[in-house]
Amino acid sequence: MIELRDLTKTYENVVAVDGLTVDIRPGVVTGFLGPNGSGKSTTMRMILGLDQPTKGSATINGMKYHDLKFPLREVGALIDAKALHPGRSARNHLLALAASNNIPTKRVDEVLDIVGLSKVAKKRAGNFSLGMGQRLGIAAALLGDPGVLLFDEPVNGLDPEGIRWVREFFRGLASEGRTVFVSSHLMSEMALTADDVIVIGRGKLIRQGKISDLTENALGTVLVRSPQVADLEAALRRAGYGVTTDNESTLTVSGATSEQVGEVAHASSVVLHELTPQRASLEDVFMELTADSVEYSGAQHQSGAEQ
Ligand SMILES: Nc1ncnc2c1ncn2[C@@H]1O[C@H](COP(=O)(O)OP(=O)(O)O)[C@@H](O)[C@H]1O
Ligand SMILES: [Mg+2]
16 A cells, blocks of 8 residues: 655655655555656655655555555556666676665566566666566566565567567556556556556546546547437437537437437437447546646656656
8 A cells, every 4th residue: 555645745846746645455456647847757756756746745554654664565667668777687686686685586586587588587687678678667566575666667668479468467467456556647558457547637637536537537529410400409419518510310429328319319200220428538538637737738748757
């Protein structure tokens, strides 16, 4: 369990994280979503004790990171896949980390195997592809067999195969009862990975909940096909719904559920040939939720993406 309480970080003139209060529960994958520059990396860095909060707190299983005796056994993280000694082999990199946390050598070989790097364990990590670097970072996160795991934009730059692997791997970790907290600026990626989502914009909490609720609550449009389109359009407008005509036989109705459209049609004795709710796509929902919080969208893309 990760608990954030009024977590706030201010840099000179930017409020990077603004009063975040959320619980990230075990046993599920929690997606941490927000546009670039919204404060995801800063939040994760504060959870990991790499940045000091200006106000509020972040705890892991009730403890601040710095109070954990063997941090790697409680929490593992992949924050920056490039943060390794390029001249060291993958195995030596992990051995150094393990030694500092009283983790046996046997575990190093175990995690190399788990992430599929056993065969290249003796190769210089500096020559690794991005995907291999991510796997090594994940191996490091797993070293202490921690119950809490944080991954900051782990699929950035991965190929589709790597993305699928990561996704299934995270789901597996959650199903073992671990807390898995994964950030992304792509809603579509989270839709396939996360059970819960926390959406932020400009450091503030915008929405928290099950990913399924997020889309269900977003009222989409309803596609209607009828041989009496003109009558139906008039009736729907009288009922106060937004209508656009697609062609001679179909309408798109906004602001109404399919039930409401069906009832209006029935009340005006209009025959329907089709009545289909058009679920808003996750990306639509995300754009709508965060629209107000995307500032300087051009510049933020560059500054936030790598953190
Ligand atoms: N060390 C820093 N000094 C000053 N501003 C920073 C620093 N780190 C992040 N920021 C700013 O804080 C905001 C949030 O950044 P970040 O946490 O990296 O967002 P995200 O990970 O969601 O892209 C941005 O406006 C960013 O420019
Ligand atoms: Mg970031």
